[in-house]
Amino acid sequence: MNESALREHICSCGKSLYDRGLATGSSGNISVRLDDGWLLTPTNACLGHLDPARLSKLDWQGNLISGDPASKEAFLHRAMYEERGSAGAIVHLHSTHSAAVSCMSGLDACDCIPPLTAYFVMKIGKLPLVPYHRPGDPQLGDAIRGLAGKHSAVLLANHGPVVSGKTLEAAMYASEELEETAKLFLMLRGHNPRALNEEQIAELRRVFQLD
Numbered sequence: 001m002n003e004s005a006l007r008e009h010i011c012s013c014g015k016s017l018y019d020r021g022l023a024t025g026s027s028g029n030i031s032v033r034l035d036d037g038w039l040l041t042p043t044n045a046c047l048g049h050l051d052p053a054r055l056s057k058l059d060w061q062g063n064l065i066s067g068d069p070a071s072k073e074a075f076l077h078r079a080m081y082e083e084r085g086s087a088g089a090i091v092h093l094h095s096t097h098s099a100a101v102s103c104m105s106g107l108d109a110c111d112c113i114p115p116l117t118a119y120f121v122m123k124i125g126k127l128p129l130v131p132y133h134r135p136g137d138p139q140l141g142d143a144i145r146g147l148a149g150k151h152s153a154v155l156l157a158n159h160g161p162v163v164s165g166k167t168l169e170a171a172m173y174a175s176e177e178l179e180e181t182a183k184l185f186l187m188l189r190g191h192n193p194r195a196l197n198e199e200q201i202a203e204l205r206r207v208f209q210l211d
């Protein structure tokens with residue numbers, strides 16, 4: 001896709017997330033890698049009403065090349081791209097169930113949601129918890145940097161998920177799968193759920209060539 005098509009794609013994905021209640025108000029942000037920099041949603045923008053011409057275009061030093069002032073989480077997206085050469089897009093949401101899990105005490109910080117379903121293993125894998133930092137805190141970039149090499153998605157404590165993918169479509173689908181599995185995880189609390197075992201996970205990794 002060329003830059004103009006990617007701009008349209010960011011706006012239609014943002015609208016789709018907003019229309020389905022996965023993004024509300026001005027929460028969340030979306031970015032896409034370009035040949036000559038990257039595109040990011042502007043700060044305080046509603047994902048449901050984005051304007052392709054006003055998206056922030058940045059260089060790899062984080063400078064604004066064009067468009068409206070960028071999301072305050074620009075350094076967080078940049079850290080993820082720098083650690084994950086294969087990432088072509090990133091979606092950050094405050095989607096309700098994922099955000100709810102991010103507020104739970106007693107989570108396994110290396111793996112916040114158990115491997116309840118095969119699709120969760122295929123789209124997300126292990127989901128580490130990033131300790132709480134306020135939105136826009138540059139230290140969040142460093143915290144992500146330590147995890148993003150091994151994980152395509154992370155959960156920000158008391159905040160929400162950050163999910164990367166080879167394409168924006170892949171990052172969206174993975175974000176949606178994370179949200180649905182977070183819902184299952186919450187529904188199954190107290191029901192002693194049976195997660196997939198190591199052998200079943202190894203089979204998925206082998207058959208679907210997961211990294």
Ligand SMILES: O=C(O)[C@@H](O)C(=O)COP(=O)(O)O
Nearest residue numbers: 027028029043044071072135
């Ligand atoms: O939670 C926050 O404040 C940000 O992470 C967010 O979701 C929206 O911030 P902007 O992208 O700067 O609008």
Ligand SMILES: [Zn+2]
Nearest residue numbers: 028135159160
């Ligand atoms: Zn946020």
